[in-house]
Amino acid sequence: MIREMIVVEGKDDTTAVRRAVDADTIETGGSAIGEDVLKRIELAQERRGVIVLTDPDAPGERIRKIVSERVPGCKHAFLTKDEARGRRGIGVEHASDEAIRRALERVRGPETDSAGPGEIEWSDLLDSGLIVHGSSARRRERMGELLGIGYANGKQFYKRCLMFRITRAEFTAALEQLEREGL
Template identity: 75%
Template sequence: MIVVEGKEDTVAIRRAVDADTIETGGSAIGEEVLRRIVLAQERRGVIVFTDPDSPGERIRKIVAERVPECKHAFLLKDEARGKDGIGVEHASNEAIVRALERVRAPGPHASSDASETPAPEIEWSDLLDAGLIVHASASKRRERMGELLGIGYANGKQFYKRCVNFRITRKEFLDALEQLEKEGI
């Protein structure tokens, strides 16, 4: 089941792929909708596919807190831009399919036994060294890195959390950083 914000997003998803959706009705996501998402996760699995903007990120965070094992699909801002704003409903079929092909699952959650939780491959210092934080172009660099890694745009702290939660490998990170450097960003 794909969690989207509204009816127009459902139309766009169904235009691109054969899938069922749960609409949150916007960022004021209610308890009834959250219970449906929990049930969907238990029975079928859930992919959160919200708009690449602040309200979409708020919904993503609320759903992930309630259903930490849900998966995430990220749409690039440029692919979601329409004359009325930014949203899944403006994306092409190809962009939606691409985002769904790059779905990310969260990593294992911390357990009481630290030996069972693998150490993250990306450290905060890696973001600093890569100019993704405390850098004149940090925001632009994070936006492109998020595109390359398939984890979307986020501020520095959220970007780091996504690298850890989605188990971004050192190789993936370095390959994306190399591409970023080639592009001169």
């Protein structure tokens, strides 16, 4: 059983998560998260901890941001768009059991006050072609997969590198893999 409560978007996501692992979920009901749901997430964070597992799309990112801002200290699990792709769109409900388990195994926690400054600098993203580059979006998408922090625009990618304390060694290893893949 996973100790933390897993925040998902809806009933179908809960079904998919429970099919893959033994866990309890809190459903946001979509990106218009109500105050009562946010209070339940706060309580869950105090008592058990929270893992946010939302769809890898704009509404999913909006939910992740709302929850993170309101409930500090949440952990995050990410599915790639390919892992979450189904016949009717992209979502946790379309992911295989294995993809959900893999995302939950690679869960990332936020930076703590004692963690010190992040190792990754904005210039690292620029030098690595992750921003201001012809294929920077595709490169960030793959780097997000390799690092387990999901896809994000340049600014959010940088924030995630800091928030999840991505080390220079992790960043370099992922970048080397990216280069081996010819991206």
